[in-house]
Amino acid sequence: MSPSALSFPHRRFNPLRGEWVLVSPNRTQRPWQGEVSKSDAPPALHYDPACYLCPGNTRAGGHQTPSYDGVYVFDNDYAALLPDSPAPASADAEPLLVAERERGTCRVLCFHPDHSLTLPLMSREEIERVVQAWSAQSRELGADPNVGYVQIFENRGAMMGASNPHPHCQVWATEHVPDEPAKEAAHLADYLAKHGSCLLCDYLKTELPQRERIVWENDEFVALVPFWAVWPFETMLLSREHIASIDSLTQAQASGLADILKQITTRYDNLFSVSFPYTMGFHQQPTDGKPHPEWHFHGHFYPPLLRSASVRKFMVGFEMLGMPQRDITAETAAERLAALPALHYSLAKAEGAESHG
């Protein structure tokens, strides 16, 4: 496809999901009168007595969060899944009303005791401890014969419905493979059967020489805006090696993942000088004990912001009923993210103030 064709409306196929995204680069030329609003992160509060995730505080039902000083994991007090849910009645009588048992566990994983921190403001070593905890959780929960899949995810920012700014994520272990990874698994398996190779290994081989959608890379991981991206600044983290799950990372890969997380989240914050909201998570092989040569471990960032700290993209109208649509191209988004400084804006500000003082 020539570059000129890509400057007109076109649709992009997502081979991983078997879906299309409509891209309309021409629409970015629409005049935009609004200011690019800048808003600062809330004042740094290292300990919040009202936060149930801060060390030493009391949670719902009288549970106590201990005085932890690294990563802290506990079973969610309001878990959406339970390990011993009973099986519903047989649906034989009503084939259109089928219910299945979904047993599982929901855990909360605090990244750090400091209430004011976020991934981009944590050190690589601190993020690496989080990666090791994800790995350990994945292994432990996945070893349960009733657990078929372990989903790690972080919702950050009130815009994404995060109820607490304390740096944390969730780990949900489910009996069945959820739809999103199941859809990807089907396309990964299909691609392997057809080509005898891994879809995401081949995708990385396609992207690396083109360099049009790469945001950041290190020896172990690559962060890129996928060709078929739906959210304005969506990115994907891909391991260079064909690894199936987070619990099989080598030491070097774990620190490479910590680095790429710091790099990408710092650039996100620097884009609009705001603590950038997103949903982030990892996809990996099911924990059913079977071999999964089709699976290539990777991360997704789905951030909603479009033009400023307050102007977000909504998935409504045609997008809900037809197909996703975007204005800014994946190439432009990658170029903008890659051009941003690796130093967090709040630290750059502090350095600037020091040099002027």
Ligand SMILES: [Zn+2]
């Ligand atoms: Zn807190």
Ligand SMILES: [Zn+2]
């Ligand atoms: Zn692969």
Ligand SMILES: [Zn+2]
């Ligand atoms: Zn995925």
